[in-house]
Amino acid sequence: MTAGDRYEATACDGVHYVDTGMYDTSEYGAAYVVDAERPAFVDTGIGTNYEYLLDALDDLDIDPADVEVIAPTHVHLDHAGGAGYLAEACPNADVYVHEVGAPHLVDPSRLVEGTKQAVGDQWQHYAEPNPVPEVRIVELTDGDEIDLGDRVFDVHHAPGHAPHQVVFHDRRDDALFTADAAGIWVPPLEEVHPTSPPPNFDLEQCLDDVEMLRDLDPESLLFGHFGECPADPDTVLADYADVLTEWVDRIAEKYAELGDETAVQEYFADESDLDDVWYPERARAEARMNVRGVLRYLQRRE
DSSP, X not given: OOTTOEEEOTTSTTEEEEEOOGGGOTTTOEEEEEOSSSOEEEOOTTSTTTHHHHHXXXXXXXXXXXXXXXXXXXXSHHHHTTHHHHHXXXXXXXXXXXXXXXXXXXXXXXXXXXXXXXXXXXXXXXXXXXXXXXXXXXXXXXXXXXXXXXOEEEEEEOTTSOTTOEEEXXXXXXXXXXXXXXXXXXXXXXXXXXXXXXXXXXXHHHHHHHHHHHXXXXXXXXXXXXXXXXXXXXXXXXXXXXXXXXXXXXXXXXXXXXXXXXXXXXXXXXXXXOTTXXXXXXHHHHHHHHHHHHHHHHHXXX
């Protein structure tokens, strides 16, 4: 897979995902195009390379003017950074986002500041987000629906990763757009990895979110990172609960040993097993960011 490639989800008719080439890394960031009566995007990437999503519309013979829904699963910029660009290119689309995150798409200044703190020098890969006009925002909350005409997405709040995160359950095909609530699916390794960024990561709530996803009992999982998962959904979700718990325990133990946050970050950056999957700078940056999120969580828990 390379940046800009488009793939059809095998378990979902009319659902396609695009490798956005996020962080100059293939098989890391996916955004979805849903070819429905009311065409839709699910997630938008970091703004960089948003043209890949417009190219996918062209491939599918969908006029940008016919797109009606742009639905970031949450407003972290790796999922919502392209929302303003797509809204400009698709003039008849509204942007559907959880009510907690909506103000940050209208005025992304605080979101940009927080992202720069979270990702450090990885900010170089981002495009400065365009604001979304307030009149084009549709605020979502738990239990809402997004009607695409020939299919409906049920909206479920999943705040453990971020208070503005939702997942979408496609009733028709029993597919679940997982946002970051099920972790990061790494296709070359066929395994799930933790995501725990600052400032809002909460282990207990994340585990509750995983149980909620398991209760939905979907037939397929569609990851923002990355793509359609071919494995059994319940097995993947059960594994993620274990992976996430072990990740937090390891960081807590290492911090108790070293007593220095920077040293703990560097330890896990050195220990990353994703250097051969992503490029080393990306793998190390991901590890550092996720360690920082766990350390903030541990401080709050104390």
